[in-house]
Amino acid sequence: MDDYGVPLGESERAFRDEVRAFLDRAMVDFADRRTRSSLDGMREWQRRLHEAGLATVGWPVEFGGRAASAVEQLVFATEMARAGAPEPINRSAINQLGPTIIQWGTPEQQAYSLPRILSGEDVWCQGFSEPDAGSDLASLRTRAVVDGDDLVVNGQKIWTSKAHYANRIYILVRTDPDAPKHDGITYLLVDLHSPGIDIRPIRQIAGSAEFSEVFFSDVRVPLANVVGPMHQGWRVANSTLGYERVGQSRTHRIERRLGMVVRLAAETSVDGVPRIADPRVRTRLVEFAARVEALRFIASRATAAGVLGRAPGPEASLAKLLTSEVDQEMATFGLDLAGRAGVLVTGSPGAAKGGAVAQGYLVMRAATLGAGTSEIQRNVIGEKLLGLPRSDG
Ligand SMILES: Cc1cc2nc3c(=O)[nH]c(=O)nc-3n(C[C@H](O)[C@H](O)[C@H](O)COP(=O)(O)OP(=O)(O)OC[C@H]3O[C@@H](n4cnc5c(N)ncnc54)[C@H](O)[C@@H]3O)c2cc1C
Known part of the structure; x- marks a missing residue:
């Protein structure tokens, strides 16, 4: 099983080894968090991924991708998250615009824009x-x-x-x-x-x-x-929005945040007792871990729709809704665990995790708004997955 929750075939194991070997080599230069999150760092990271043929694994081969299966995409996402790999600077174009141009663009638009998205030449x-x-x-x-x-x-x-x-x-x-x-x-x-x-x-x-x-x-x-x-741009836009929800539901970020709240629970204590010894804290952590694990599969199913040549359907709304909500709840729980040090921002002496706890809480306010609010995702799920009457009557 190798931690992915699914058995790997021979070619999938070879792909995993290739990704791991790349990460072992490339991550040496991105050990520092500031390098990883800076614009130059993200640009450089995309260049490295592109050189290794890993800027996008999901796109069809003729457009520079690897036509990766759903399992390979799960392997790729898991390995990247585990290594703490940075985001490529053009991640949203790789996830949203590129697939839209593949689906709707003219051959000239495809030939001009797609390679420039992968190389990071166009952001x-x-x-x-x-x-x-x-x-x-x-x-x-x-x-x-x-x-x-x-x-x-x-x-x-x-x-x-x-x-x-x-x-x-x-x-x-x-x-x-x-x-x-x-x-x-x-x-x-x-x-x-x-x-x-x-x-x-x-x-x-x-x-x-x-x-x-x-x-x-x-x-x-x-x-x-x-x-x-x-x-007819509305139809084209709906393709982009579907791909965007799939992209937003990638589990990279929530896996990292889960690791952060578990470490916070282990490192903070009340009256000398580590938080992680408190059964209520452990229960919350286990609940988060179960939701994150389930989301890895929901997200890979949404991704697989694209690989199979279908535009993402309402399952993308489900994945986006659940991912953004668990991310927001974990960020809030991190603030609870860190106590007063949690509200101190970067640059304040004593700030928990150098201010990352406060920053995570504030940034996560937006997760349930961007790429369509939670209410809108619930409308889509209600109408398209559950067959309920339309919200506007
Ligand atoms: C971090 C971030 C990044 C963003 N990046 C981009 C970007 O790059 N490009 C871009 O074009 N946009 C971007 N957006 C905009 C985002 O798509 C919109 O904020 C979002 O679609 C909501 O629109 P609105 O802000 O106008 O809120 P409104 O549509 O005015 O909604 C206000 C409130 O009413 C609720 N509501 C509205 N209609 C309904 C309904 N029918 N049923 C139930 N509730 C409803 C909403 O859920 C919300 O709570 C970004 C937003 C954020 C937060």
Whole structure:
């Protein structure tokens, strides 16, 4: 079984050995946490993965992937989590935009964009949400009008993660304002350095500014950059959102956080008694461990749908909902375990885990909002998996 919960065949064992050998070599340079989480570190990590043919294992072979089976993907995710490997800088494009271009893009878009996603040459951000279009994304109002061989874009996006360092953005624009709201939307690839784009970072509760407002004023984008049919971008966007939920449900992060709360329970004590000796603490830890273990399988089933050539279905909502909620609960439990030292942020003397406990708690507030809120995932699960009546009547 080898810890994966499933027996490995010969080729899967060979794949595991290849991944382990790569990690043994490559992780030597990423032992330091700051290197791992810095932009340069993430960029360099993606370069190493790409060189080793491991930037994406799930994509089809003809587009630079390995067409990895669900079990191989589980092996890959488990080994990466175990080694504490960093995120590649373009993880979201590898998980979301790449598969969307594979599914909907023209051969020219595929030939140009996919290798640049894998090498990290292009770093992408997602411009879907607008001030009045979040959960109800189809209400978006950013306009694009055809002018010669271009579309001319005007409007505003918000909560655009990574816009402050990305060089490309994929956006949804309204191209037919007279059509019913789901039918007049187009999906567009845009150079973020185009004239007329203004990026204004938004500071978050944890202190950093990882997303931005992005304003478009008469930005010209070639019609050749439309992904999928004109006015049918809603269907294309739904592919991206499905892949995004699968990506959000990867268990990398929750496995790491589980390790952190177990260590915290072992290292902290009350009246000289380690927290981990308290049966209530042990019960919570065992519950978390069971949920994390179950999620590894739910996530690999959602991933497998993509490998089998099916777009991710409602199981992606289930995986995203459960992963974000257990992650948030573990971060809150970490704060409880650490006591007063837990609320001290990085830079404060005595901060638990150098401030990582407080940081984890604050950052995790967003987990149940980004990539669709928990309420929206519950609506999808209710309607599509349980067959309940639609929430809007
Ligand atoms: C960390 C983070 C990163 C993000 N990154 C990006 C990004 O890169 N690109 C991008 O485009 N967007 C991004 N977003 C935006 C994200 O997709 C939206 O925040 C999310 O879709 C919710 O939209 P909203 O914020 O407008 O909230 P609203 O839609 O206004 O929702 C407000 C509240 O009402 C509830 N609600 C709304 N409709 C319903 C309903 N039908 N049934 C039940 N409850 C409902 C919601 O659950 C929520 O609690 C990011 C968000 C976060 C937190």
